[in-house]
Amino acid sequence: xxxxxxxxxxxxxxxxxxxxxxxxxxxxxxxxxxxxxxxxxxxxxxxxxxxxxxxxxxxxxxxxxxxxxxxxxxxxxxxxxxxxxxxxxxxxxxxxxxxxxxxxxxxxxxxxxxxxxxxxxxxxxxxxxxxxxxxxxxx
Amino acid sequence: xxxxxxxxxxxxxxxxxxxxxxxxxxxxxxxxxxxxxxxxxxxxxxxxxxxxxxxxxxxxxxxxxxxxxxxxxxxxxxxxxxxxxxxxxxxxxxxxxxxxxxxxxxxxxxxxxxxxxxxxxxxxxxxxxxxxxxxxxxx
DNA sequence: TAATATTTTGCAACACTGTTGCGCTCTTAA
DNA sequence: TTAAGAGCGCAACAGTGTTGCAAAATATTA
Ligand SMILES: [Mn+2]
Ligand SMILES: [Mn+2]
Ligand SMILES: [Zn+2]
Ligand SMILES: [Zn+2]
Numbered sequence: 001x002x003x004x005x006x007x008x009x010x011x012x013x014x015x016x017x018x019x020x021x022x023x024x025x026x027x028x029x030x031x032x033x034x035x036x037x038x039x040x041x042x043x044x045x046x047x048x049x050x051x052x053x054x055x056x057x058x059x060x061x062x063x064x065x066x067x068x069x070x071x072x073x074x075x076x077x078x079x080x081x082x083x084x085x086x087x088x089x090x091x092x093x094x095x096x097x098x099x100x101x102x103x104x105x106x107x108x109x110x111x112x113x114x115x116x117x118x119x120x121x122x123x124x125x126x127x128x129x130x131x132x133x134x135x136x137x138x139x
Numbered sequence: 140x141x142x143x144x145x146x147x148x149x150x151x152x153x154x155x156x157x158x159x160x161x162x163x164x165x166x167x168x169x170x171x172x173x174x175x176x177x178x179x180x181x182x183x184x185x186x187x188x189x190x191x192x193x194x195x196x197x198x199x200x201x202x203x204x205x206x207x208x209x210x211x212x213x214x215x216x217x218x219x220x221x222x223x224x225x226x227x228x229x230x231x232x233x234x235x236x237x238x239x240x241x242x243x244x245x246x247x248x249x250x251x252x253x254x255x256x257x258x259x260x261x262x263x264x265x266x267x268x269x270x271x272x273x274x275x276x277x278x
Numbered sequence: 279t280a281a282t283a284t285t286t287t288g289c290a291a292c293a294c295t296g297t298t299g300c301g302c303t304c305t306t307a308a
Numbered sequence: 309t310t311a312a313g314a315g316c317g318c319a320a321c322a323g324t325g326t327t328g329c330a331a332a333a334t335a336t337t338a
Contacts, residue, residue, distance in 0.1 A: 018305090022316075023315095038295090050318075100264060108257075111255060119250075122236055122274060125272040128212055129267075132265040136260025139262070162286095188288095189288050215325090
């Protein structure tokens with residue numbers, strides 16, 4: 001992935017995110033690991049960084065649909081890069097898989113969150129569907 | 140619900156939970172509010188109690204399938220009473236609904252978590268499916 | 279019943295995650 | 309070159325969850 005930085009910058013431009021060095025670094029970390037990461041896991045990839053800087057960077061990414069958030073019940077929010085064509089809408093929602101063994105959280109982008117016929121009076125806005133089990137690597 | 144305590148004690152006996160006074164109180168609080176509650180919300184129902192006692196009580200309840208846990212992304216785990224016939228297995232999984240407006244978390248027990256055909260190598264153990272939107276009360 | 283063992287509770291302290299204020303630094307625009 | 313704005317690092321803090329330990333309550337045994 002020699003052109004990773006370049007790719008990242010293209011995305012930044014597309015989503016109107018100013019490409020600072022921290023942002024490029026964090027983008028690269030997220031893209032190199034193709035699984036959802038927690039803030040702490042991202043922090044571990046640096047020798048020395050500030051939680052707060054990462055936190056605010058992730059917020060910028062989130063606000064501009066570069067990443068999506070997953071609540072998998074581990075206590076820490078997970079972050080994963082959006083697809084190129086993602087608009088962070090209902091149609092982009094997909095299932096996430098948390099491995100009970102290794103703790104990895106996989107974006108199953110080929111599995112969209114199924115449509116649910118809600119009871120009268122409930123309006124759908126968003127969904128968080130996490131399946132827990134054993135991943136291929138841990139079988 | 141005059142026989143609430145009695146009901147609770149029956150459940151305790153059925154699930155082999157010793158019916159201490161704290162447990163009866165916490166059971167009653169959960170049954171009076173028919174929505175999932177956080178530890179903090181339960182704590183608020185008392186004049187003075189110990190987080191840790193509630194925490195450990197909830198753990199006993201969870202270990203004995205009296206309650207189930209919901210991770211709705213609010214930061215705090217939610218707890219809700221199980222149905223009488225619940226065995227905390229795959230068939231008992233249901234969708235939860237978090238209202239963006241009032242913050243209430245509803246157990247939609249009539250909506251089971253749908254079966255998902257996972258990619259090769261992934262094994263299903265558990266699921267957490269939370270839909271976010273506006274509830275009937277807030278429409 | 280009295281003594282002993284077990285369980286539960288209250289208190290305190292702590293760990294982890296997320297969040298914000300503030301001033302310095304760096305980038306951008308005039 | 310200077311001024312304005314945005315981003316960053318540092319520190320402090322809030323919210324949630326968790327544990328050790330001793331006192332209290334309860335169950336068990338003598
Ligand atoms: Mn994803
Ligand atoms: Mn429920
Ligand atoms: Zn795994
Ligand atoms: Zn509502």
